[in-house]
Amino acid sequence: MIISSFPKFRRALLAWSAAHGRDLPWRRTRDPYAILVSEIMLQQTQVATVLSYYREWLRRFPDVRTLAAASASDVLHAWQGLGYYARARNLHAAAKIIVEQHRGTFPTSAEEIRKLPGVGRYTANAVATFAFDHSLPIVEANTARLLARLLNLQLRIDSTAGQQHLWSLATGLLPRHNAGTHNSALMDLGALICTPGQPNCPACPVREFCTAVHPAKLPLKKPRTELKQLTEHHSYIRRNGSILLEQSTDRWRGMWIFPRLANPPAAAPLHQSHFPFTHHRVALRIFKTKAPRGMAANQKWTKVEEVEQIAMPSPHRRALRELLAASAAGSCRNTSSYVNFNTR
Ligand code: SF4
CATH class of the missing domain: 3.90.79.10 (Nucleoside Triphosphate Pyrophosphohydrolase)
Structure with a gap:
């Protein structure tokens, strides 16, 4: 992709997203705590599974202070069935840090958010962009696959060099304003059109920018270890x-x-x-x-x-x-x- 084509790419992406983007509950809020909950739940779990857990979690722990005051057993009970329980423990620890070190006010910068336990570059940027509309790139499973195909990337996406290419393209594509909407649109395009296996290229709104030769063979990844x-x-x-x-x-x-x-x-x-x-x-x-x-x-x-x-x-x-x-x-x-x- 060439830089001069980025504005046209963004327009095509946003027009598609306005018509076909997903309506997800965490997209209807600007509450950074609720967005963090959704992002942590989504780290290793499908959207369809997360939906009911997200609603129940916010019913039980509607804000960061309620979560910080909860017992560890209540937190684990609410997470029960989602798996990867370190995520629940990290979320609980993050709530305590926000209450104890930030007086209950959620940090607004990606750098501060990233200091919370269990929060990496993607999650910090996602909360900062979706809650505070900071113009920051995101690269997660759906966007990584989409970006790798757009670039026809012949590097493994789980390698350092591969990651650098993906973050660099995600950064270049960012608009100055409404980065949250743009990032959501990228994720939706990866989830709905540029899917794992055989992508739906005829329906893709950005196919004119895509350089993938054999998209179904991308992205490249480290082979899975045997069970x-x-x-x-x-x-x-x-x-x-x-x-x-x-x-x-x-x-x-x-x-x-x-x-x-x-x-x-x-x-x-x-x-x-x-x-x-x-x-x-x-x-x-x-x-x-x-x-x-x-x-x-x-x-x-x-x-x-x-x-x-x-x-x-x-x-x-x-x-x-x-x-x-x-x-x-x-x-x-x-x-x-x-x-x-x-x-x-
Ligand atoms: S044209 Fe196909 S491979 Fe390229 S981004 Fe669109 S869906 Fe993905």
Whole structure:
């Protein structure tokens, strides 16, 4: 693309966006806190999934002070099912920093926003451009794919050199005013027309500027690492209408899971399922075992009717629901399933 074509590109993009752009709830607000929530949720999750979580989150934590004052378990419970729980912990920590160090006023510059935990260049610029209309570029998955194709970029987009090309084009394309509208339009074009796999080039409003030769083969990326198999064993222990659970201290820090079992019994598991976790495919196996004589400090009995109120990662929540349903039906049958969503 040549620089002199940028104004024409912007006009074509905006005209398309006015007619076809997505109407998303976080586009109807200038509240930087709400925009940050949406951006953090969208980091590893599809828009369709985020919509209901975003609304529920803002109902529970409508502003930065409410979130800062919430307990860690309430925050994790609200995030339950979205996966990648470090995002919830970072958002909680960011709210506390804004209250304690900025007197509850959201910072307005991208540099200050970027100092918040879990906030990188893209997220800081997105909040600054969408909330404060700062003229800053953004590069995320949809725009990276679109820009790489416009440039016919033969570098991997996850390489330093590839990233430099993308940010440089995104910066060059920026208008002086209404950068938020422009950036939203770029994201929508990537999400709706310049899609992964086969893009819809005949419907593309900027195809005259596009230099991609084989767009379906772009963008180039580092090959995916192969999934490793992992098996995890846990106990299902019930007593007097309660279930023994354990608060995780590592992967799902702060959330409640079935107690870990170092050595699985010889008997068949009550429940088996699989779930993806970063570069692993984890086999979750849950065995019926006897109540221990003493409990570990991070274990507690929870009444069956109260388990929905505590934060559990999705694979364990799903297993628990299946086991309780089987128990309520008076069945000892084993349960098994495959949980296909992010769980970090
Ligand atoms: S012409 Fe095709 S490859 Fe190029 S930007 Fe448009 S949709 Fe993407």
